[in-house]
Amino acid sequence: xxxxxxxxxxxxxxxxxxxxxxxxxxxxxxxxxxxxxxxxxxxxxxxxxxxxxxxxxxxxxxxxxxxxxxxxxxxxxxxxxxxxxxxxxxxxxxxxxxxxxxxxxxxxxxxxxxxxxxxxxxxxxxxxxxxxxxxxxxxxxxxxxxxxxxxxxxxxx
Amino acid sequence: xxxxxxxxxxxxxxxxxxxxxxxxxxxxxxxxxxxxxxxxxxxxxxxxxxxxxxxxxxxxxxxxxxxxxxxxxxxxxxxxxxxxxxxxxxxxxxxxxxxxxxxxxxxxxxxxxxxxxxxxxxxxxxxxxxxxxxxxxxxxxxxxxxxxxxxxxxxxxxxxxxxxxxxxxxxxxxxxxxxxxxxxxxxxxxxxxxxxxxxxxxxxxxxxxxxxxxxxxxxxxxxxxxxxxxxxxxxxxxxxxxxxxxxxxxxxxxxxxxxxxxxxxxxxxxxxxxxxxxxxxxxxxxxxxxxxxxxxxxxxxxxxxxxxxxxxxxxxxxxxxxxxxxxxxxxxxxxxxxxxxxxxxxxxxxxxxxxxxxxxxxxxxxxxxxxxxxxxxxxxxxxxxxxxxxxxxxxxxxxxxxxxxxxxxxxxx
Numbered sequence: 051x052x053x054x055x056x057x058x059x060x061x062x063x064x065x066x067x068x069x070x071x072x073x074x075x076x077x078x079x080x081x082x083x084x085x086x087x088x089x090x091x092x093x094x095x096x097x098x099x100x101x102x103x104x105x106x107x108x109x110x111x112x113x114x115x116x117x118x119x120x121x122x123x124x125x126x127x128x129x130x131x132x133x134x135x136x137x138x139x140x141x142x143x144x145x146x147x148x149x150x151x152x153x154x155x156x157x158x159x160x161x162x163x164x165x166x167x168x169x170x171x172x173x174x175x176x177x178x179x180x181x182x183x184x185x186x187x188x189x190x191x192x193x194x195x196x197x198x199x200x201x202x203x204x205x206x207x
Numbered sequence: 208x209x210x211x212x213x214x215x216x217x218x219x220x221x222x223x224x225x226x227x228x229x230x231x232x233x234x235x236x237x238x239x240x241x242x243x244x245x246x247x248x249x250x251x252x253x254x255x256x257x258x259x260x261x262x263x264x265x266x267x268x269x270x271x272x273x274x275x276x277x278x279x280x281x282x283x284x285x286x287x288x289x290x291x292x293x294x295x296x297x298x299x300x301x302x303x304x305x306x307x308x309x310x311x312x313x314x315x316x317x318x319x320x321x322x323x324x325x326x327x328x329x330x331x332x333x334x335x336x337x338x339x340x341x342x343x344x345x346x347x348x349x350x351x352x353x354x355x356x357x358x359x360x361x362x363x364x365x366x367x368x369x370x371x372x373x374x375x376x377x378x379x380x381x382x383x384x385x386x387x388x389x390x391x392x393x394x395x396x397x398x399x400x401x402x403x404x405x406x407x408x409x410x411x412x413x414x415x416x417x418x419x420x421x422x423x424x425x426x427x428x429x430x431x432x433x434x435x436x437x438x439x440x441x442x443x444x445x446x447x448x449x450x451x452x453x454x455x456x457x458x459x460x461x462x463x464x465x466x467x468x469x470x471x472x473x474x475x476x477x478x479x480x481x482x483x484x485x486x487x488x489x490x491x492x493x494x495x496x497x498x499x500x501x502x503x504x505x506x507x508x509x510x511x512x513x514x515x516x517x518x519x520x521x522x523x524x525x526x527x528x529x530x531x532x533x534x535x536x537x538x539x540x541x542x543x544x545x546x547x548x549x550x551x552x553x554x555x556x557x558x559x560x561x562x563x564x565x566x567x568x569x570x571x572x573x574x575x576x577x578x579x580x581x582x583x584x585x586x587x588x589x590x591x592x593x594x595x596x597x598x599x600x601x602x603x604x605x606x607x608x609x610x611x612x613x614x615x616x617x618x619x620x
Binding site: 185 | 270271274276278279280282283314315317441442443444455457462463551552553554556563565567569577578580582586587589590619620
């Protein structure tokens with residue numbers, strides 16, 4: 051469901067004309083636009099937004115864990131266009147068992163480290179990432195600390 | 208860099224020796240580990256350099272040595288307690304991080320901050336910018352071999368830290384901005400202290416410039432060094448003075464004004480040379496502009512409260528608690544369980560001394576943040592190191608990474 055106030059934004063209208071199946075939902079809240087994107091289409095949507103709509107910057111990529119809801123993970127992309135002075139949030143929902151999504155490093159090289167961080171702390175796999183390794187934690191670390199079922203305190207030192 | 212670039216130095220071409228010395232047939236490729244405990248990597252950055260002689264063929268930054276799980280810790284603190292975590296992310300710009308987090312939560316709560324608190328926030332974040340730029344300038348100059356600049360910079364930094372101490376009781380981890388305004392009423396006599404600092408500060412910047420701007424060695428080590436195209440920087444996530452030294456006039460204080468920055472008159476300095484020297488000039492000019500903002504804040508400081516009119520968020524005054532039942536109830540509720548924040552998510556951006564700081568705060572309607580993600584400028588900037596130093600000399604690595612002005616706490620969180 052895409053609310054009308056989101057649908058009427060020129061950017062969203064243009065995106066819906068180009069890729070009608072890609073947008074699953076959206077909201078306009080506290081002056082920020084969020085679009086929920088079908089995870090299959092994320093690379094295509096990002097390439098379109100960068101090349102045609104001038105979102106030349108990827109500000110950050112991160113995750114949110116909605117455990118125990120399903121689909122459990124959200125991968126969140128914050129795009130920015132200095133020229134248009136606009137920001138846009140994209141979201142993809144991923145199922146809890148073996149979460150994986152295509153990497154957007156081919157669109158913005160800068161996604162590399164942000165996706166590594168999301169992999170490191172949430173355990174989301176990014177397909178076609180050139181160098182998907184842990185970035186914050188040691189390579190032999192077990193588990194993904196920012197998941198909600200990972201304890202904040204415990205035996206692990 | 209070559210000696211020929213230094214003004215006043217002529218390089219005399221020497222004739223090649225007639226009989227070539229015996230050539231060392233061993234391969235010249237080697238891998239060099241720079242850091243994590245290297246004085247000029249400013250914290251615990253490790254760079255794995257692939258060298259051919261003295262030229263860098265490839266490099267691989269390795270971060271994470273300062274990872275403390277701050278984002279996880281946010282989830283077990285209530286909203287107000289979590290302010291203290293934001294200080295510790297970028298420890299050279301604690302108030303900038305305080306501000307960004309508070310603005311994000313205040314946006315979720317939809318509360319209005321009184322003008323006096325907004326102006327004080329602007330004034331103190333600009334002092335933070337000076338503080339951060341002074342540490343950057345001093346350490347960057349030491350890396351390149353100019354020892355005395357450091358001592359000059361830290362003299363002024365001490366004055367700034369004393370002002371912070373006067374306001375909050377703390378020199379570095381101030382936590383002075385709280386959700387809903389300021390932690391305490393501004394101290395008596397702050398005007399005099401800030402005025403005496405800001406009256407002399409521009410002349411101090413002249414002193415730094417006297418030491419460096421026309422210094423032949425400084426120019427030789429920094430001009431033409433550390434170039435990276437503007438397209439590469441945007442693609443890799445570089446922000447802040449790095450972009451402005453390449454000619455992109457983008458500053459969140461102007462483009463997405465927050466905390467009443469739109470009421471201040473200042474310029475966003477840019478250069479086009481896009482090298483270490485240009486980044487130095489941009490930051491020097493930024494210091495002068497910050498001084499302008501502080502002066503305006505000092506002269507035009509509005510009267511009024513330092514906290515918002517939001518009794519469910521801001522602790523009541525002590526005196527009211529003795530006479531009003533509601534005040535006592537609010538106090539009990541806020542202290543025991545914190546305050547609930549309406550469900551939703553916001554992405555708040557500010558311009559920190561290093562570039563774009565963003566806080567992504569997700570609320571599920573309870574008294575603790577469901578998720579906080581910090582987009583620190585250092586993380587994005589560090590990612591550009593391989594692109595920036597590839598094919599350059601190892602001696603230029605120090606100048607190049609110094610010009611990025613990163614803080615590893617900000618990158619590793």
